[in-house]
Amino acid sequence: MRAEPEDELWAAIADPSRRRVLDLLVRSGEASASRLAGQVPFSRQAVSKHLVVLEQAGLITRRKRGREVLYQVDVHRLDEATRAMAELATQWDRRLTTIKRLAEAAHRPGNAPTTGRDE
Amino acid sequence: MAELRIEREIMIDAPVEVVWRTITEPDQISQWFADRVELEAKPGAHGYLGFGDQGGPVVVEVVDPPTRFSFRWNHPVAEEPVAGNSMLVEFTLRGEDGRTRLRVVESGHELLAWPDEEKQRYRDEHREGWATFTDRLAGLLAGRPTG
Numbered sequence: 001m002r003a004e005p006e007d008e009l010w011a012a013i014a015d016p017s018r019r020r021v022l023d024l025l026v027r028s029g030e031a032s033a034s035r036l037a038g039q040v041p042f043s044r045q046a047v048s049k050h051l052v053v054l055e056q057a058g059l060i061t062r063r064k065r066g067r068e069v070l071y072q073v074d075v076h077r078l079d080e081a082t083r084a085m086a087e088l089a090t091q092w093d094r095r096l097t098t099i100k101r102l103a104e105a106a107h108r109p110g111n112a113p114t115t116g117r118d119e
Numbered sequence: 120m121a122e123l124r125i126e127r128e129i130m131i132d133a134p135v136e137v138v139w140r141t142i143t144e145p146d147q148i149s150q151w152f153a154d155r156v157e158l159e160a161k162p163g164a165h166g167y168l169g170f171g172d173q174g175g176p177v178v179v180e181v182v183d184p185p186t187r188f189s190f191r192w193n194h195p196v197a198e199e200p201v202a203g204n205s206m207l208v209e210f211t212l213r214g215e216d217g218r219t220r221l222r223v224v225e226s227g228h229e230l231l232a233w234p235d236e237e238k239q240r241y242r243d244e245h246r247e248g249w250a251t252f253t254d255r256l257a258g259l260l261a262g263r264p265t266g
Contacts, residue, residue: 014227089125092223096129098151099221103141107133 012057139185
């Protein structure tokens, strides 16, 4: 099973609109909520909500500059997310390969302890 | 839709019926998946998959031999798994001249907090899947100046 922090992280980036916000942050390096809102077709309020979720998942960090709050991507955490995703795909590749091996062995004549004759 | 999604496919030199048994019978499942398998291939059946000292409940969703089999897992312990709180694993089998094309899709974690109307509004605009996203992000991260 997967560790819980990973689940939280995935849930955070599972939403396409939120991915878009994250994507913009990756591109711009650092930006305020209003600047991000100017580049997406949803409200500033929605952007703020996404930023909260992303921050809770540890994917972005914030700092204050004057009266502005600037957000920045935590590259390591994001890298972790991408790796986790790739890892899940690899797991399925491994499992499918094993299924293939098992099914082909079961199907081979004279080597089918768990499969009877179908025809 | 708003979800995490992984799709994988493999071609197997065995008929669909054989592959079907491999993915639905507990003593077979334990050879490619979990160490401990308590699972009955019946819609709505509650089971358990154990991985070493970890593990969790699964609930079988679709059983349509020998072409479709799916279950949900990774849901909060006290809850019944539904779209939104769990991952859905779907197997699709297709016979091709005595061989089988086996496809698996794991998806889920649809956004809960996002209002339906907003989901609707942006659905068409944000079609890209996880794979594209991770590929592109990997590219962006690689090309991004550090510091």
